[in-house]
Amino acid sequence: MFVTELLQTTPDPAAETALTLPDYDPETQAALFRYLLRLGDSVLILGQRTSEWCGHAPVLEEEMALANFGLDLIGQARMLLTYAGALEGKGRDEDTLAFLRYEHEYRNVTMTELPNGDFARTMVRHFLFASWMVLLWARLQSSADPHLAAIAGKAVKEARYHQRHAGGWVVRLGDGTALSHDKTQAALDDLWPYTAEWFESDEDDARLAQAGIAPHPGELAAPWRETVTPTLAEAQLRMPPESPFRSHGRWGRHSEHMGHLLPEMQYLQRAYPGGKW
Amino acid sequence: MTAPDAIHAVLATVPDPEIPNLSIVDLGMVHRVTVAENGAPLVELLPTYSGCPATEAIAAATRRALAQAGYPDAVVRFVLTPAWSSDRITAEGRAKLEAAGIAPPACCGTPSDAARATAAPLTYHPTIPCPRCGSRNTEPLSEFSSTACKALLRCRACGEPFEYFKPI
Ligand SMILES: [Zn+2]
Numbered sequence: 001m002f003v004t005e006l007l008q009t010t011p012d013p014a015a016e017t018a019l020t021l022p023d024y025d026p027e028t029q030a031a032l033f034r035y036l037l038r039l040g041d042s043v044l045i046l047g048q049r050t051s052e053w054c055g056h057a058p059v060l061e062e063e064m065a066l067a068n069f070g071l072d073l074i075g076q077a078r079m080l081l082t083y084a085g086a087l088e089g090k091g092r093d094e095d096t097l098a099f100l101r102y103e104h105e106y107r108n109v110t111m112t113e114l115p116n117g118d119f120a121r122t123m124v125r126h127f128l129f130a131s132w133m134v135l136l137w138a139r140l141q142s143s144a145d146p147h148l149a150a151i152a153g154k155a156v157k158e159a160r161y162h163q164r165h166a167g168g169w170v171v172r173l174g175d176g177t178a179l180s181h182d183k184t185q186a187a188l189d190d191l192w193p194y195t196a197e198w199f200e201s202d203e204d205d206a207r208l209a210q211a212g213i214a215p216h217p218g219e220l221a222a223p224w225r226e227t228v229t230p231t232l233a234e235a236q237l238r239m240p241p242e243s244p245f246r247s248h249g250r251w252g253r254h255s256e257h258m259g260h261l262l263p264e265m266q267y268l269q270r271a272y273p274g275g276k277w
Numbered sequence: 278m279t280a281p282d283a284i285h286a287v288l289a290t291v292p293d294p295e296i297p298n299l300s301i302v303d304l305g306m307v308h309r310v311t312v313a314e315n316g317a318p319l320v321e322l323l324p325t326y327s328g329c330p331a332t333e334a335i336a337a338a339t340r341r342a343l344a345q346a347g348y349p350d351a352v353v354r355f356v357l358t359p360a361w362s363s364d365r366i367t368a369e370g371r372a373k374l375e376a377a378g379i380a381p382p383a384c385c386g387t388p389s390d391a392a393r394a395t396a397a398p399l400t401y402h403p404t405i406p407c408p409r410c411g412s413r414n415t416e417p418l419s420e421f422s423s424t425a426c427k428a429l430l431r432c433r434a435c436g437e438p439f440e441y442f443k444p445i
Contacts, residue, residue: 154327
């Protein structure tokens, strides 16, 4: 709730750090709101998936690691959704946005909502996603939107730890036993087609790129491939071929798994509306 | 003492809930203290990790400590810029970490600092000295330990595991 507090506190005119809502034209404001949902929902839903590992991880150290992945992601989601709600100006806070929307209103990339599967699949997904987020957060640090830049400045550091930890497992499992290799390769083959969505774009993306608020998604495709290639090679994994498959979570069209994830995530707020810790 | 100094003295008594021998001042979480026009102190704090579950407990503890010290109208808020970094931990804070058996973050002018907050992959600090025996013959066990901000390492010389406050 701390960003809400920040936005609601009377700004001190002398405070260069007190972020007030930027003055955007209505189209840019609406595009940024939707962009914040795309980003915020992606980290929220992956955080939710990651937290499903609590009590089920293969060893205690990975239990801690996965719980900490989830905490970082949900912390990032809180900042992004709080800002989205403030920007929208309709009184929706982070909890309203996180827990009281319908499936088609979520804008997370589809890969984040897919079931965890086994440990190899979870780590492959986390490595691919964190590698993308490191690049995206690094670019967003210099966003023309000061608040998004500030969130990115924190999140990039966290994402780098995620990338390294998950990447380490991709190498160990891929270059491990025949069984772990096969499971890791199968996970990569399954998940790879869902990465294409990350680099697709629409008018919102063009508008925000034009305004210097966010990089054009397609610009990250080549750097992302360059980032993941050495790790996949070290892991003795074959990079899957291009596929015509496209997922559309960023446009609110989700896989069949989203409908099962939401009731569990939303249960408390649906059963006890307005409940607070 | 001027008002900001007096307030700093109060803040130096607010412990981090997860590493209680360090205060929020030791951790470098206090961005600045000013006085609002109505005379109420304005304390701006920097959150450490986005998902740190202690963030709200810290704000509440800070408000409580200030109220008890005679500043019931103090405003405590978190700001996101500048982003908190483990480089902000004070020399006293680093000494207190070490006294608690936690290796302080490799810091200040190491090559990894320059690479920080870029998209470049992280590399391991090769030799984090053991806080118990000082040996540099240590190895990483786990990237995350009891809290998100610490990793678990083991000393090959004395055989003891120890926590390492990660540079971030
Ligand atoms: Zn030792």
